[in-house]
Amino acid sequence: MAQTDCDVLVIGGGIVGLSTAYALTRAAPGTRVTVLEKEQGPARHQTGRNSGVIHSGIYYRPGSLKARYAVRGAAEMQKFCAEYDIPHAQTGKLIVATERGELPRLHALVQRGRENGIPVRELGPAQIAEYEPHVRGLAAIHVATTGVCDYQQVGRHLAEASGARIRYGARVTRIDRRPERGVAVRTSDGAVLRGRVLVNCAGLHCDEVARLAGDEPGMRIVPFRGEYYELARPELVRGLVYPVPDPAFPFLGVHLTRGIDGGVHIGPNAVPALAREGYGWATVRPRELAATLAWPGSWRIARRHWRYGAGELRRSVSPRAFAEAVRRLLPEVEADDLVPTAAGVRAQAVLRDGTLVDDFLIREAVRTVHVLNAPSPAATASLPIGREVARRALRALSGT
Structure with a gap:
């Protein structure tokens, strides 16, 4: 069997895994x-199937990791895109209240943004x-630091710039971890790779990888599919337009995003996916669906949010x-203006009691080191997240 020796094995070639590899080689050259x-390539799932927004960090509780990483990451992501000539733009966005009951929540966002x-x-x-000009609302806030990118x-530039060895088509099937010997990983092609430290950035499969390593993560990934449409009349939207989010649910609601390609995406909604990579209703993986249904937290979510879910x-x-x-x-929109486009799946960590990890x-x-929940704004904040995960991995490496 082919063997590769390294210091750190990173499972997952999405933006968090690649940012971690990028940070490792910069923080400790020679690692x-x-x-x-x-x-067969990087960023094929959550990273490559979102609206491309560089989030400002306005929604997140002050002092939380999300708030700190998003504010710092937004500036760093735009700088990274400029350095590597990746298409990007600082567009700003509107968060619009359309009902009087949303006004207190809008004012709370103003305060949160300032904090x-x-x-x-x-x-x-x-x-x-x-x-x-085509958007209607009672009040709104404009957040100038929001942007978009590809x-x-x-992900591709992080992979190239990291200096890491990246093996595509390498699905992990077994992990053997021994404190005195390190970590050995077997992949689907029969290869065995040995490292001193393992970093789990497997996204939609992170809880499964944790259990393969012998660790009980205390949560399960419950996949939610976000479905998008493209606006047939993109001239109706100049930039980014969001509703006021409902704080009782961790999704931002259907919003309008003019992407870097000039098209306008509308969405996503949030419906249960029948597979971890279930990008349509026709994709059903019975083993994965059974695992979701067997997790008590899934039923508690359903009981708590069934009205929202029905909508x-x-x-x-x-x-x-x-x-x-x-x-x-956007009052002028008709059903015929909506053209179906690619969906995404969000890896939502859910605790046993039904708590959605926020x-x-x-x-x-x-x-x-296990990354067990990397919600939005993970792509925006990927550079500082990568540094934090790398710091922990290097600490584990020094301890070996």
Whole structure:
């Protein structure tokens, strides 16, 4: 069997795994890093299937990892894109209240943004029209530091710039971890790779990888599919337009995003996926679905959020219902303006009691660092996240 010796084995070639490899080789030159990615290229799942937004950090609780990493990461991501000539733009965005009941939550976002050090401008209806002539609302806030980029290109440049050895088509099937000998990983092609420390950045499969390593993560990944449409009349939207989020649910709601390619994406909704990589209703993997249904937290989510979930399912099967949600922000939209496009799947960590893990969750074990929840804004914040994971991996490495 082929063998590769290295200092750190990183499982997962999405943006967090690649940022970790990038940070490792910069923080400790000479560190031998190998990245194992089961697909034939980088950033094929969550990284490459989102709206491409560089988030400002306005939504996140002050002092949380999400807030700190997003604010720092937004500036770093734009700098990284400029350095490597990756298409990007600082567009700014509007968060729009369309009902009076949303106004207190909008004002709370203003305060949260200021606590996080983010410049925020409050707008009335006439000022909304100055930014977005076709958008209607009672009030809004403008967040100037939001932008867009191509995260798949970011992933490719991180892979090239990291200096790590990256093995594609290397699905991990077994992990043998021994404190005195290090970590050995077997891949689907029969290769065995040995490292001193293992970093788990497997995204949609991170809990499974943790269990392969012999660690009980205390959570399970419950996949939610986010479905998108493309706007057939992109001239109706100049930039980024978001609703006021519902703090009881960790998703931001259907929003409008003019991407770096000039097209306008609408979405996502959030419906249960029937597989961890279930990008459509036709993709069903019984073993993965059974594991989701066997986790007590899944049923507790369903009982707690069934009304919200019913609305999301309705919008999934009915373009007209989806258009109704969009018309709250953009009244001129009709169902015929919505063109289906690629969906994404979010790896949502759920605790046994049904709690949706809202922040980054990184746990350490013997010779191992597990990234168990990397929610939005993980792509935005990937450079500082990568440094934090690398710091922990280097600490584990020095302890060996």
